[in-house]
Amino acid sequence: MCRFLCYKGKPILLSDLLYRPKNSLILQSYRARERTVPLNGDGFGVGWYAPDISPTPGVFTSLTPAWSNQNLKRLTEHVKSPCFFAHIRAASPGMRVTEENCHPFQHGRYLWMHNGGIEGFYQIKRRLRQSLPDQLYHAIGGTTDSEHAFAVFLSLLEDTDRTISASEMGQTLLKTIARLEQWTAEAGVIGPSYYNFAVTDGQAVAAIRYVSDQRLEPISLYYSAGKRFECVDGVGQMAMADTGEQAVIIASERLTDRQSDWVRVAPNHLLTVTPDLKVSVELMSVERRQADL
Amino acid sequence: MCRFLCYKGKPILLSDLLYRPKNSLILQSYRARERTVPLNGDGFGVGWYAPDISPTPGVFTSLTPAWSNQNLKRLTEHVKSPCFFAHIRAASPGMRVTEENCHPFQHGRYLWMHNGGIEGFYQIKRRLRQSLPDQLYHAIGGTTDSEHAFAVFLSLLEDTDRTISASEMGQTLLKTIARLEQWTAEAGVIGPSYYNFAVTDGQAVAAIRYVSDQRLEPISLYYSAGKRFECVDGVGQMAMADTGEQAVIIASERLTDRQSDWVRVAPNHLLTVTPDLKVSVELMSVERRQADL
């Protein structure tokens, strides 16, 4: 079911956030706390923006587990970024463990991650692919539901080269889920789909905590905002911050033990972060989504 | 553009054929003689049948070059087989180097390899995929034209679980090419496609040397038949054989220097090998192919 994290704020060293918190993402690769099975060892990926170099992000993925990857450690200890995504994978049954299936997926300036699964994906895969314009159809390199959902998101943007507002990003995420839900419903799929998605263009970030069956609990999702992330005595933690040093972190699990640092995203809520770090959390509007289709 | 070989005959050690001939396939991974670029270092694969164990073949693939892979060496030095395929890849521009894109491709009891390229593949990919039944559509794990051509071949068999005669296998191969040619023609693709395919169900083998533009030379293809492959003083070579010890080898390049050991397959000819090693070479019948569609 995977674990992920998003960072947006003052440029920090990737390793400070990936390795140094008490419940760091790297630890979660073999000791996740909020999954029944604590293991996320089916590859990993990190995508980071270097705004002074390029509007597109750099991406490093590997199908070996994150906990032992020396390249990941050496890379993240030497790169700072104001915006990055990281993901550790627990492959769904039947989904292959390949580099092509590692998150985050990247297209132009966009990064995308998923924690969950689309129930009945094979029943909608053909229809989904048919809906895609050629450029996106041919850009798909792997076989996951997650990468295909990303292609749907991109197809709903009219132009994948432009940046968009946090609000538009969030709305497009809602439309993506609405479309997936419509297709699975029309295909007669019964079981629930888990849609914890995160997306960014390096400026704004949107993330969602959603399960299609309202009686169920979505996969865990947290955020921390209005503080500064810092590394003290080798341990990563959140601290009070002046304006201009603030950061927003979105993560599948709390990275630190102090519960006041983290807000649990309510079920079926959408989280958006503007380029200047304004965070908005709102209940997904199902009506609007349906009207959009 | 890749290099490949097929073996069918008395069970032999895989390494004897893959490593020991003077121009072995492993040497061809960095020193191919009949390609402008001598390098085939974008991964490799070997598939072998163990008839007393299973009707389906074992497959070992890797995206590292064949020349340095220790697992390949140790595996092929400890496995004997009466029928195996091996392939070293030179990825076409734009095609990713992943394990999922390594040949031979396997589905049930079938193995498939390709040396060449379908011109304008992206222009027919959607139509090709739409033509596939669900089982084959979802089984595709990579992004190559080669694997997609295999899916077309499999879709033309009515039942991928049964074995078929060498003749039927050859005819299905012709129909596969006819279909690909029809689609590329209808898509307005101009340039030539190179279709050196090999396929087997572990019993019969079919291979073809074909380029769609008759004014061009197809990619090289040879076979050796009616002899026995043996390893003398560590060098693999062909020798006279009694009935029951004979073997057929099909290869992109001659594996040994004695030219009399090898027959060059004529352009646009189909080669079939029956389970009891009868070899047939015939000119592809374009008319029949078109009637089939």
Next chain:
Amino acid sequence: MCRFLCYKGKPILLSDLLYRPKNSLILQSYRARERTVPLNGDGFGVGWYAPDISPTPGVFTSLTPAWSNQNLKRLTEHVKSPCFFAHIRAASPGMRVTEENCHPFQHGRYLWMHNGGIEGFYQIKRRLRQSLPDQLYHAIGGTTDSEHAFAVFLSLLEDTDRTISASEMGQTLLKTIARLEQWTAEAGVIGPSYYNFAVTDGQAVAAIRYVSDQRLEPISLYYSAGKRFECVDGVGQMAMADTGEQAVIIASERLTDRQSDWVRVAPNHLLTVTPDLKVSVELMSVERRQADL
């Protein structure tokens, strides 16, 4: 700390024993029952003998986890063997995850695995290496204590090309441990070393369950003998066997739930299996070991 298994008996399909038992080694790669940490995801290896092909074993290793490796699955589903070793690794802190560090280690006709760790290895590494003849010194490709212990074992054989009796193999294993213990003692190492080793030449097998501090419990080790391993309805299990069909399995954990199938090796006992499957378990004789040095 790793998990391993050894099989010796009637030729069986490797996958039947590796994948099909209820607590199979592959399951132990992420769900080991008798380790505090249930994860053994730092690579794996399998070594098998094909006596009609070669006196040396084939070996396949990879640094990806065993649970998702397609090559391992396809290989073991197509190879039968009367004698094989398999190992899933949990790297000790500071030991790198590389293919060179994957067990089983192979030298000529011998295979070697280790589950445990030599306390203070770095304090004896130089002395250990100095004791090795050139051939063994240069053959070491990795950095683990386990591979170095294997080199000591090989150096105690006068000729690594010959086969030896189960009894001599066991005695050489005891001498190996005695030498390691002497060196660590002389280096002033305090903490306990865990020495669950297994070794074979394809004919005899020896394994040991030992911890240097007698007040501690060695790592778990079991064996099953005098029965036949079979796969019923896809589940691997032990059954009564006629002579000639019997098998001996040695494993870090019980592979099946029926406790009567398995004997727990007593602490500090040596287990040997003769080529005709006679099993002997005896308390390690410390006096003899010391006299040997």
Next chain:
Amino acid sequence: MCRFLCYKGKPILLSDLLYRPKNSLILQSYRARERTVPLNGDGFGVGWYAPDISPTPGVFTSLTPAWSNQNLKRLTEHVKSPCFFAHIRAASPGMRVTEENCHPFQHGRYLWMHNGGIEGFYQIKRRLRQSLPDQLYHAIGGTTDSEHAFAVFLSLLEDTDRTISASEMGQTLLKTIARLEQWTAEAGVIGPSYYNFAVTDGQAVAAIRYVSDQRLEPISLYYSAGKRFECVDGVGQMAMADTGEQAVIIASERLTDRQSDWVRVAPNHLLTVTPDLKVSVELMSVERRQADL
């Protein structure tokens, strides 16, 4: 025999130098011009300094060929550095292709690359290792002569944490070669050794073009200095530069066709580059070297 390059100057994008010159290092991975065999496909590595982040360099290595590695491409397109090393490997016969054997080797703030081979390495390996202090002895992770030569270099520095002048770096390089030459001579090794080494601490750089038999031609080595490297219309080239924008590039082959851009290092000459880009080329003084021992 490998190919390498060193860059020191104004921070530039790694990919501009690695991918964009007409005879870029990545092209040399399959089409080197000045080697008999044009292939350098046995893995690669890149090490770069980010002075505002750390005095130690980041390193990314892989055993797949450089030409197809997506992580390398994406990483180098998003990292700028004022000092970096890159290496593509052609493994010497018998040397394994593993990540541990990929250059550049890193220790603390130092990076090290080698293009060549120490004749009779196995005859001096034990003596070499014995000469090393524990810290360096245990830090060796691979099996190459190159990494062992690096350990000798480091052992000749009294403190591997400090930076040293270009001159001292060059002298230590000479002493390293002198020591290796003395040991091979004393071991009775006859054949020539090729010692094109490059080393840096992120501040100064030293490189050498040397073969032990003066009648032979050393492996090619070039440098370009006093200019600026820039990328025009996607092609990397050298241009006139103002002070402060200058750069020094040292490379096994000329990266661009304009011969005036490149100076061939004379045989058995040492090249040093100071932190402020002063280049010095001097004939190796054999007498001094011998006195040093």
